[in-house]
């Protein structure tokens with residue numbers, strides 16, 4: 001450890017923290033901040049959000065009796081200071097690495113993480129569930145949820161507040177308002193919070209304590225309470241939360257421990273009903289390079305602490321994200337009906353380029369995937385050509401919108417599904433594992449997966465011109481494989497794959513980003529005398545029946561290979577072969593998919609190795625089958 005942290009060195013758990021005097025807490029917070037910066041400089045990860053909640057984390061653990069009192073972080077990307085204070089400091093430099101600490105809160109990791117997260121806006125619902133469970137069990141602990149202003153743009157937060165505001169259960173929601181999401185925040189709610197935060201000076205804790213004394217424990221008369229509510233609303237602007245049934249407190253300077261601690265101490269005494277504490281913080285606080293950066297160092301590579309310079313590896317090929325973003329801009333120049341939609345991820349999805357080129361045609365709807373999809377449905381219904389660019393994992397949020405609002409009505413929404421397959425350091429919560437399985441069962445959907453970055457150009461072009469059905473195309477995180485890029489994009493024939501290499505004994509049928517591994521596996525098999533065909537299915541739906549049939553009938557072994565879960569492409573191929581009668585003729589067929597479990601974070605290569613989806617594993621599976629074994633050791637069933 002390089003940071004000088006004499007006080008922090010005495011704090012292994014919140015119990016130690018609670019033995020400190022209040023006047024020692026700022027020093028502790030300063031040391032904690034230095035430790036976070038130092039650790040993340042060595043691991044990379046989410047930095048700005050954690051730096052912004054150093055004082056808040058310190059204050060919460062000081063005031064609340066964690067882990068008996070339950071602390072639930074929304075998303076969990078800001079939880080590194082929390083991990084350091086809750087017995088995990090000795091492993092903090094293993095963050096996001098194989099066998100190391102998760103980058104998010106995780107139940108299996110610590111009793112101080114009562115609810116796992118990584119997707120936004122789950123905290124209030126989970127906290128309310130815990131509060132109600134506590135009441136039913138007649139226990140007496142406190143439940144605290146911390147949610148960011150960006151995550152407050154998600155519908156689930158309001159569904160939860162609507163439910164909580166109607167109940168008498170103790171629940172504290174801390175709104176951590178740093179006026180930032182991943183990108184600058186958007187929407188009317190964000191504007192409202194900005195107005196509240198700037199509407200007057202931060203509420204002093206003395207003033208606040210007086211308010212509390214007036215309201216608790218003796219309930220005010222209904223009319224008097226109403227009057228007080230509106231009076232406070234005019235001063236602080238928190239009326240909206242009050243209308244939802246929350247007792248609103250704030251805004252409070254979230255970096256001022258002298259304010260935070262007494263306010264939280266008072267809030268801790270409130271035993272009836274939900275309270276919302278609005279704290280204002282600065283993302284990246286205390287590290288000038290983060291404070292000054294446009295993205296506030298939301299997510300960083302390893303970096304040099306003194307210069308702030310990140311060690312970003314120079315790619316050998318363009319990233320899939322940038323290939324998609326560039327091609328969409330080209331398509332948009334040709335057809336002004338093309339519009340783009342992102343749910344708070346303009347840079348991550350590559351739509352930032354489109355947004356810059358066509359600001360009036362690009363919509364950041366906030367962290368609202370469900371709305372994004374139905375909104376795209378509305379655009380499509382009126383004849384526009386919407387591209388909903390959403391990470392595979394976040395589309396999970398929007399499943400009914402895809403089914404009910406798009407597929408069932410056969411509206412030609414284009415889904416650009418980035419981060420398909422394993423993503424590395426973000427681990428299981430962010431793996432794009434399931435989209436082929438959950439989209440492929442829907443009538444009307446057309447599904448494509450890009451085998452390389454040139455294919456992604458063609459698929460973006462194809463999606464832009466195809467309007468018979470909703471169409472989704474998936475592509476991996478990170479850089480492409482380095483293939484030559486096409487000068488002119490092609491319109492791909494719907495439901496037709498291609499053969500890249502012809503052989504006679506083994507057929508490898510790839511769907512998506514494992515294509516290059518299949519080509520390498522074919523070389524390995526060739527060296528063993530097993531002549532191998534490699535085909536790229538391009539489409540999971542409609543499936544290329546002629547291609548599948550010919551691969552099945554002209555080879556002794558057929559492997560399907562995909563970066564997706566069971567129940568996806570391989571299952572569709574097997575289903576077709578079974579219906580077609582081809583399976584009755586002695587073909588040896590295996591479906592290579594991600595394993596049927598959630599894989600912890602590691603480098604992507606290691607994760608694919610563990611999933612047995614590298615060239616070596618593919619070749620070994622085929623060779624073993626060819627030699628007559630029924631399955632491959634380790635269990636590709």
Ligand SMILES: Cc1ncc(C[n+]2csc(CCOP(=O)(O)OP(=O)(O)O)c2C)c(N)n1
Nearest residue numbers: 049118119120148149150151180181182344
């Ligand atoms: C459902 C979902 N959509 C998108 C994301 C990606 N994402 C992670 S953090 C984040 C911004 C969160 O902003 P906020 O809650 O204000 O936290 P801050 O980083 O500002 O502390 C987004 C969009 C996600 N984790 N979950």
Ligand SMILES: CC(=O)[C@@H](O)[C@H](O)COP(=O)(O)O
Nearest residue numbers: 075077118299348419426477
């Ligand atoms: C916490 C979160 O959901 C995002 O910050 C995510 O980690 C970004 O992932 P990418 O780095 O793949 O864009």
Ligand SMILES: [Mg+2]
Nearest residue numbers: 148149150180
């Ligand atoms: Mg924020």
